[in-house]
Amino acid sequence: MTFINYLESEIQVSVIIPIYNAEYFIERAVYSSINQDFVKEVILVDDNSTDNSLKICFDLEKRLEKIVVLSSCEGKNKGASDARNRGLEKASGNWIQFLDADDELLLGKILNQVSIISNSKKIVPFVVGNSVDVFPGGRKHLNRAFGDPWQGLICSKLGNSCANLFNFQFLKAVNFFDVKMKTSEEYDLMFRVMKLGYLPLFDRNFSTLIHKTQNSLSRDHKNFDLIVENWIGLRLKIRNYLELTDKFSVKYDFYYSVYMGMFHVDYRINFHPSINRIYFLSFKGLLWGKSKLKDYISRHEKISTY
Template identity: 25%
Template sequence: MNHSLVSIIIPSFNREGLLSEALDSVLGQTYANWECIVIDDRSTDGTNTFLREYSKKDGRFIIISKPEEFRRGASVSRNLGLQIARGEYIQFLDSDDILSDDKLEKQIYTLKNEDKKVISVCITSNFKEKKDAVIFDSDRKDFRDFNNPEEYFGVISEFGGYYPPESFLISKELIDFSGHWNENLTLNDDGEFFFRIIHNSNKILFNNDTFVRHRQNTGDNLSMLNSFQKANSLLNSWKIIEILYNTKYNASNSKYLDKKKWAVYNELKRTYPILIKENKLFFFNQKKRDNFLFKLDKLKKRVNLRLKNIFKY
């Protein structure tokens, strides 16, 4: 059995009411060789006091109060955690999510004979309250192994996005090779980070024998463009992703990039159209398709009007 140290990194801000559920799930792990680094992002409620008290239960908890010279934000907190982490493997966990008791044990076993560029992911169960039933979506097409990143990107181009952060178990070596979290992004920082991780991986191994519980929020990334800064961050994240994708694959033939950029284009068109105007080259194909669909819609309306007039008599 591989007894590698796992560093669990939890960023937290004003989560006094939910943190115990996440920390209890860490404390209950059947795999014992872990350290849990919780970075309190200068919370204004009782989070820090709660963390100090909770950490007395077990010396494997490391509580960090983010110094004033560090910017606020989850990406900054995670990077601070990575600087401190001593583990061979990294488990990211949001402060309101939950790990199943055997999550680390099962994934460490999966990776025991693999090189450090192999990722393990597991089943995700979405929930709102801890008492909610644990329900799995057995039809998800990404709930399987992938032999290479391109195969994975092809599958998720058809139906959705990445696994949630807590689903992954990743070697520190792969994270250091791929680069840490981009602290300049205020939206889709997780999408951009995990793209780099998957992009640089050799394969993805899926654990169907363990799970994480991912707390559902009311909105998603595209519905959170409530500021120009966030909209610009979303745009920049996809510029980075496209550049990196092109280093291995042909972006012009990618269904994955085409679908994702189309979704971003339509949201920016609705919220901050100036960003489309300022990034004509990046959105060239999307603008071309949009113009075609606009003309097609006008043509359909004309034809329908003529048919209506014909059958009126």
């Protein structure tokens, strides 16, 4: 499969925003994206909202020339991955910025990442960005990506769908999102892209705000079993691929065991047999000791469920 590299002058970005019952946040998301450099269009994909979301989308489409609204007549909510795929089928840009309806991009986000692309001589499948989680009450948590793409993929430290910028060629090559996955879908997508043999570049700026609303926090609780199944299942696939391609080094085994172990501790489930307990326990002893690990379990943010 042949991919082409884009000059900066050729880059056009389609922003895709899935919408489901987000009437209070849509305008914030839209205005944070529509004024970004290189944005050709902002595609709002309504997923059968039951509030005023669709009406707000149509109002924005009338007022702002770059807005495109896609609505559904199927009468049921099909999830963010399906909505993103519908947006991808409509997109006319050669690079894709995904954005959840309750999140926002800071000014210069896309410009910075396009500059990284244009300054590189490599074919770039996507750019990884950092983000800031904003919790109810104003507390913030920095999500910093790891610089090694495979390590980041294993450890959920490779950005997220909103912080990253994606090359449409690669998304099309892997047939977009897997709609059967309701969690971990963006990390599954990045895994399939990286298996094509190209690795991402990195933007060290924190240019995306991920608003942790009460609804998003409650969804994580409701989807407990699915989160556990998909998160662990994807890491097993990543490990298997790296082993088959002779890339699963001691370093990756260490981080795999540490982050898989922390995930199992956070979700209070029995350790998977693939976890190297010596690595996990050495990490535990090195950084925390018994008392600090107990404190970690009670206070630490759960390992990202991406």
